[in-house]
Amino acid sequence: MHASKCIRHVGLRTVKTFKQAARIVVGVMLASFVLGCAPAIRDTGLKAQAEKAVQPKAADWPHFGGPNSDCSSPEKGINKDWKTRPPKELWRVALTDAVPGTGAFAGSCVVGGRLFISDHDHNAQQEIVRAIDVETGKDIWQYKYPTTLKPMTGCGFSTCVPLFDSNRVYVYDRASKLTCIDARNGSMIWSRDISMDYCSKKDANESFTSPVLAGDKVIVTIESLQAEAAKGVTMVALDKNDGAARWTLSLPEVEPYNASTPAVGMLKGKLRSLLNDKKGLVCIDPETGSVVWRLPLSGANPVRIVSPIIVGDNVFLSDSAANGSYMVSAEGVLLWRSDVKLPGGGALCALTSPVHVDGYLYGNGHTYRGGGYGYEIPCFEAATGKEMWRHKMFEGGGMVAVDGAIIALHGDTGEIIMIKADPMAYTELGRLPTPFKSHSVPTTFQCWCQPAVADGKLFVRNENELVCFDLK
Secondary structure, eight states: OOOOHHOOOHHHHHHHHHHHHHHHHHHHHHHHHHHHHHHOOOOOSOOOOOOOGGOOOOOOOOOOTTTTSEEEEEEOOOOOOOOSSSSSSEEEOOSSSSOOOOOOOOOOOETTTTEEEEEETTTTTTEEEEEEEEETEEEEEEEEEOOOOOOOTTSSSSOOEEETTEEEEEOOOOOOOOEEETTTTEEEEEEHHHHHHSSGGGGGOOSSSSSSETEEEEEEHHHHHHSSGGTTEEEEEEETTTTOOOEEEEESSOOSSOOOOOEEETTEEEEEEEEEEEEEEEEEEETTTEEEEEEEEEOOOOOOSOEEEEEETTEEOOTTTOOOOOEEETTTTEEEEOTEEEEEEEEHHHOOOEETTTTEEOOOOEEEEEEEEEEEEEETTTTOOEEEEEEOOOOOOOOEETTEEEEEEEETTEEEEEEEEETTOOOEEEEOOEEEETOSSSSTTOOOOEEEEETTEEEEEEEEEEEEEEEE
């Protein structure tokens, strides 16, 4: 009811003094303000879910890289006969975080039957965090907040994979704002403007990475587009409960642009964070923020997009086509480097993270021949760096390993391909034509986003749609 109507209605019966009326006006206005700022809980028959605790499952996809941060899923028993029994589409939803030609890289976080994803309303100038029911594809809630971001070619608006932990969702947007949201109902718990706090030139800083968890700390990186803007701060760790700064890491000599999400995991029994920067690989103690070791890896025009992955007690990272790929020990010793004389410098991948299956690495490679780029899927032996095979097909799409198979997106056409994880030969188990109704070919930037596998389902996206498939 409008405030003036409320006053008139109450005045006829009960309001005897002006003071009483004033109190009613203030109360109604305050209620209107609170309701206007609350998260939108969609009227889809799912309101009852909005206050329930989100119960994690063993086969969830809780953050960038999945449960083990290596782009693999523990799911078993999936359908691998795609040629005669292709997976069924369960639902699709529209996404609005890209304008034509900008791309979209916000990936899915899937926990306890909910999918969390960043979205954007360009016309309303709002960032949107959405919680979607994985059974129906309907929104449970949306959290919106204003932004002044402008579209950037090749990057879109939203770029991170949300991080889930203990009924909280953490989102790091392209403007470098880190927001902690209640996963149950979409209400904001705390928010920190990392750019405002740690960059001298706010407009020079934009983030293209995802938040990662290390114990009770959420870690984010700072990617200033101008070297002098970041005040030498490269990485920040915040208390996951209240957003208070726990430590900062300053590497002033690091090149300003870095789109590689750090890795967090165990190396010889010790928790470590690994940063793939333009100077090489940095190993960090996430408890204190101190540098454990740093391995310089020189090369022409280094491109740091691929995140490191932990393979046993070693760390794999990949660079641009000119510089190849590397395996590094837990102590920071270079174990092998791919043969840069091979096509594409022997790089395993350059745009999307690789996967590791039973001692072998598979990635969407990046070759450079005759002044132009081409894309392939190679297989390397993890222990030696020996190239087992290289198949000419893929264009830079995301990939995930599951149940002895690899599911990869063709970044250009939008096709979804299932490959047998076999170091002896490339074996295709089937492919789906692009599921994206709005997909145009030829195109650029549309399907580079990391797929997610959880609860027996596959989640893929392009610039404008998120599609869910049944993998069973």
